[in-house]
Amino acid sequence: MRSRVRAVVLGLGGVAVLVLGWALAAASGSVAGVPAPADVATALGGELTSDRLWSATAHTLLITLVATAIAAVLGVVIGAVVGMSPTMGRLLGSSINSLRFIPPVALIPVVLLVMGFGAGSEVTVAVFAAVWPVLLNVAAASESLRTRYDDLTRIARLSPLARLTKIFVPGAIPATVVGLRVGAALALILVIAVEMLAVPAGLGHEVRFAGDALQLPSMYAYIVWIGLLGVVVNTLINLAQRALPQRGALPAASR
Amino acid sequence: MTRVLRIGQALAVPLALLGLWELAAQAGWVNPVFVPAPSRIAEAGYDMLQDGGLLEATGETTVRALLGLLLAIVVAVPVGMLIGASRIADEVTRPSLEFFRAMPTVTVIPALMILVGIGHTLALVAIMFAAVWPILLGAVHGVRGIERTLVDVARVHRLGPVAATLKVRLPAALPGIVTGVRISLAIALVVALVAEMMTGNGGLGSLVIEARSRYRSADVFGIVVVMGVVGLLLNSGMVWLEKRAGLARIG
Known part of the structure; x- marks a missing residue:
């Protein structure tokens, strides 16, 4: 307990030193284009009481959530099929291994071309980013479950349905959560990138807009806010991961 | 025979999808202005390769990404190992580092556009800023995870601080860094x-x-394919390096 208090105090001290350094750099005027932390705090306070920040936050988070959910369903289904059936693995493996290396941002121009400048484009790009960690983790977990429990299923004469509900589903949950953790973070990055580049909505758009209007304190306020949001999303997923049972097959490589 | 079968299985789905796509575009089921046929994309890609612009751009992006990554490694590894060597330094910096790692770093690009302008340095600085945190935290974790006995071995062999770092700490922290x-x-x-x-x-x-702003759809799709190839090559290079590093550690 004492060591945790110590860690929190020291950590906050570190943050304080960082902000102090920022304040000194801004006050000295040696770096042009950096507003003082006090101005950013004031701007953030102003934005926090305005509708703009909250509606942008709601938009970005909603899109991220929808995209993560779609990626979870797609990733689990395709990953399970590929991992459980060697034939399907050979049939789909080549497509998966050529598509997954396309940097998701590369898809932005194509998606804009086909789907236009709306929320659908944001969701599509984010799904494409978030699906791979889930799919690959679930595929690896299903494959190791299949090989590991092959004899058991034969001896116990489990029906295909029992095999699914008793072995694969409980066994693949940890892998799914690990994949989702990486996937959700990627989805958030991509949603913000699409908003900065093209779709005029959400937090990414607000950063770009404030920057283009040279409202520096406001822009930095949004950047800090997005950083805090990233921490919150990460913490929530960590908590969810800890709440789940830690048994099952966790693949060694959890990319 | 099995080998032929395997290759056939690997090619079946991609070829079927490409065939369906070609058919859909040729038959007008999708608007070929927005979704051009694969044959048109291949043609456009070939033309862009011929006039050299595509190769040049590919080189530029690849060099930027690798150079930014290299700069990040050069900064992150020593700093991360220093932080990891001291418990207090680790505790002081932990929340700040976690903040930067969890933050979607693309958001700093508009700020950097104002700070460093939109020249060549922008991409480098942005890449470095985004790439530095995972390596830094990897180095910190790597050093923190070193077993006491290893440190004792270094002491028994009377290694100086530099030798202990290079011969014991760096190899032990390498998996985290990688x-x-x-x-x-x-x-x-x-x-x-x-x-x-x-x-x-x-x-x-x-x-x-x-290409997109001129509605040259086939060019857009062709460039995206090239981006995928760059991603694939960079990843394969990384896997190759990891294998070599693994062998070097055993030998």
Whole structure:
């Protein structure tokens, strides 16, 4: 307990030193284009009481959530099929291994071309980013479950349905959560990138807009806010991961 | 025979999908202005390769991503190992580092556009800023995870601080560092492309935005394929390096 208090105090001290350094750099005027932390705090306070920040936050988070959910369903289904059936693995493996290396941002121009400048484009790009960690983790977990429990299923004469509900589903949950953790973070990055580049909505758009209007304190306020949001999303997923049972097959490589 | 069967299985689905796509575009089930046929995309890609612009842009993006990653490694490994060597330093910096790692780093690009302008340095600085945190935390974790006995071995052999760091700490922390570099490699390519798309300053990102604004759909799809190939090659290079590093550790 004492060591945790110590860690929190020291950590906050570190943050304080960082902000102090920022304040000194801004006050000295040696770096042009950096507003003082006090101005950013004031701007953030102003934005926090305005509708703009909250509606942008709601938009970005909603899109991220929808995209993560779609990626979870797609990733689990395709990953399970590929991992459980060697034939399907050979049939789909080549497509998966050529598509997954396309940097998701590369898809932005194509998606804009086909789907236009709306929320659908944001969701599509984010799904494409978030699906791979889930799919690959679930595929690896299903494959190791299949090989590991092959004899058991034969001896116990489990029906295909029992095999699914008793072995694969409980066994693949940890892998799914690990994949989702990486996937959700990627989805958030991509949603913000699409908003900065093209779709005029959400937090990414607000950063770009404030920057283009040279409202520096406001822009930095949004950047800090997005950083805090990233921490919150990460913490929530960590908590969810800890709440789940830690048994099952966790693949060694959890990319 | 089995080998032929395997190759056939691997090619079946992609070929079927491409065939269906070609058919859909030729028959007009999708609007070929927005979704061109694969044959048109291949043609456009060939033309772009012929006039050299595509190769140049590919090189530019790849060099940017790798150079930014290299700069990040050069900064992150020593700093991370220093932080990891002291418990207090680790505790003081932990929340700040976690903040930067969890933050979607593409958001700093508009700020950097004002700080460093939209020249060549922008992409480099942005890539470095985004790529540095996973490696830094990987190095910290790597050093923190070193077993006491290893440190004792270094002491027994009377290694000086420099020798102890190079011969004991660095190899022991290497797996953590490599994990960080692998994550950062993907980030580096993404940030390079976003920076290029936002500033229009060279590379595949600018090329694709330009093609899109002129509604040259086949060019857009062709450039995206090239981006995928770059991603694949960078990843394969990383896997190769990891294997070599693994062998070097055993030998």
